[in-house]
Amino acid sequence: MVKHTGRPAYxxxxxxxxxxxxxxxxxxxxxxxxxxxxxxxxDASLSVVKMAVSLLRNEGLVIGQQGKGVFVRDPAEAASAAPAGGDLASEVAELRSAVQELSARLAKVEQQLATSTSPAGRRGSR
Known part of the structure; x- marks a missing residue:
């Protein structure tokens, strides 16, 4: 049973x-x-349980098999499936870099759209 400790149920x-x-x-x-x-x-909702199982899946402790269920992994397999600390840190750094690049590109597109849809921009295109 989940306790009301302030720690999320999942x-x-x-x-x-x-x-x-x-x-x-x-x-x-x-x-x-x-x-x-x-x-x-x-005594929790299905979504809370799914979040908990998903966390264990991400840790490599369990593996889902479509149509069969979720199974406990062999510790040797689980250790090799879990990302190493360094790999995870570099992956996060790469993702942050990609998000920053995409944010800059989006800002440029938004600026171009704002300019092209302004009254001055529309008059020049006629």
Missing amino acids: LQIADDLRAQIRGGSLAPGTPLPSTARLAEKY
């Missing part, structure tokens, strides 16, 4: 499932209970 659920995985009560290859069962167990 993080509490992810923490509990992570502890079960690391503690061995959810062994590699074991399917996680369905989203509906987890929602019932933790």
